[in-house]
Amino acid sequence: MSGLRVAAIQHEIVWHDREANFARLAPTIAGAAAGGAGLVLLTETFSTGFSFDTPGIGEREGGPSSQFLAEQATTHGLWVGGSCPEVSPEATDDDQRPSNTFVLAGPDGTVHRYRKIHPFSHAEEEKYVRAGNDFVTVEVDGVRLSLFVCYDLRFADEFWTLAADTDAYLVIANWPAKRRVHWQTLLRARAIENQAYVVGVNRVGSGGGLEYSGDSTIVDPLGEVLASGAGGETVLFADIDPAHVASTRAHFRFLQDRR
Template sequence: MKIAALQTTIAWEDPRANFDHLRPLLQAAAAAGAALVVLPEMYACGFSMNTAAIAEDIDGPSVSFLREQAAALKLWLCASVPVRVPLEDGGADRPSNLFLLAGPGGELHRYAKRHPFTFADEHLHYRAGDATTTVALGGLRISPFVCYDLRFADDFWRLAHDTDLYIVVANWPERRREHWKTLLRARAIENQAYVLGVNRVGTDGNGLDYAGDSALIDPLGEMLTVASGDP
C-alpha cells in the first residue's frame, strides 16, 4: 500500500482556508498513487481549546471534507477533528479529539484520543476516549493514536499482536521534538511494528512553533523516511 503523509501548516481556527490549502495536495497524492493519505492532528483548525468555535457534529464541515475527498479521489484519508459525540442520555458534553479514517466507499472509522494533553488543559475541554481500535486495510492492520497518546506505551503494547502499522497524528511542538523522534522509534522497536508519525509545521495561534519531523520507522527502529521542517 502506498501511503502519503502530508506535513502541513494549519490556518488557526479557519477550516475553509485549510480545505483550500489541502485540495491540491490531496490531488497530487492521489495522482502519485497513494492509497492512504495521513494529515496531522486537528488538521482543519489547529490545536485549539476554543471548542465553542471549532467543535462540530459528526456530519460537520471538517468531517465531511475528509469523506468527500476520500470518495472523490478513491483513497483512504485520515486526520483528527474536534467532534461533539452525543451522550447516551442525549445530553451535551465536551467534544472528543476524534481520529477519523474515511474510505472511498463511505466508510468512517473512529478513535477518540485516550490521553488529552493535560499540560495544555486539553482534558478540561475535550472528553477522553475509552477504547483503542485496529482497522484492516488491504491486509494491513492499522492502529491509530493521537499526539500525547504516544507517551503511553501500554496502549501500543496491548495492540501489538494485531498491528502492522501504528499511525500517530500530532501537533507536537518544536521544543519537544527530540521526545517525538525518540518515542516514535521506541514504539516501533518495542512492538516490532511500523510507526508513521505525522506532525504539523508552522506557528499556531498560541505562538507555538512546530518542526514537523514526520517519519516512518520500521520495526528495527530505522527511519525509512523523515520530513524536514518544511511543509
C-alpha cells in the same frame, strides 16, 4: 509486494479557518493520490489548529471536517485520515466538550473514528476535551492499522496491548518544536519495541503561541527510518508491508517474551 503505500502530509494550518485549510489541502491530497498512495494522512486538528479552549470550536459528528475527509476519499479512491474536534451524539446538554477525533474515511464511504484517549493534562486539556475510551484498529488492503493521536504516543503500554494485531501504528499530532526530541525518539521506540511500522505525522508553522517543526517520520519494524521531514511542508511516502512485520517477528521472537 503486497501492502499499502502511505502518504504523510506535513502541512501548516490556517488558524480557525476550515475552508482555507480544505482549499490548501485538497491539491496536496490529489498529488499524493497521483503518487500511488492508498492512504493519505493529515495532521491532528488539520482544519482548525489545536484550539480546543475556543468556545464553539467543536463540530457535530459528521460535520464539515469529517465530510471533507470522506469526500477526498471517495474522489480519489483511497483512505484519508486526520483529526478534528467533534461533539459526540452521546454528549449531554451540560457537557458539550468535543473529543479529539481521528477520522479515517474510506473510498466506499466507510468512516472509522478513534477518540483520543489521553487529554494533555499538563495543559489542562481535560477541561475542554472529552477523553475517548476505545482503541481502534482498521484493516486496509490487508494491513492492520491502529490509530493514535499525539500525546497517546507517550503511553507505551497501549501500543503493547495492540501489537499482536497491528502492522502499523498511525500517530497524527500537533507536537511542539520545543519537545521535538521526545517526538522523534518515541516514534522510533514504539516501532522497535512492537516490531511494527509507525507513521508519525506532525504539523509545521505556528499557532496558538507555539512553533511546530514537523519531523514527520515513517519507521519500519526494525526501527529504520524510511522517510522523514522537518521544517517545511512536504509529503512523505512509504510502503507498508505486513509480510515484513511477520518476518521480523518470526526472526526476532521478542513479543512472546513479554510478561
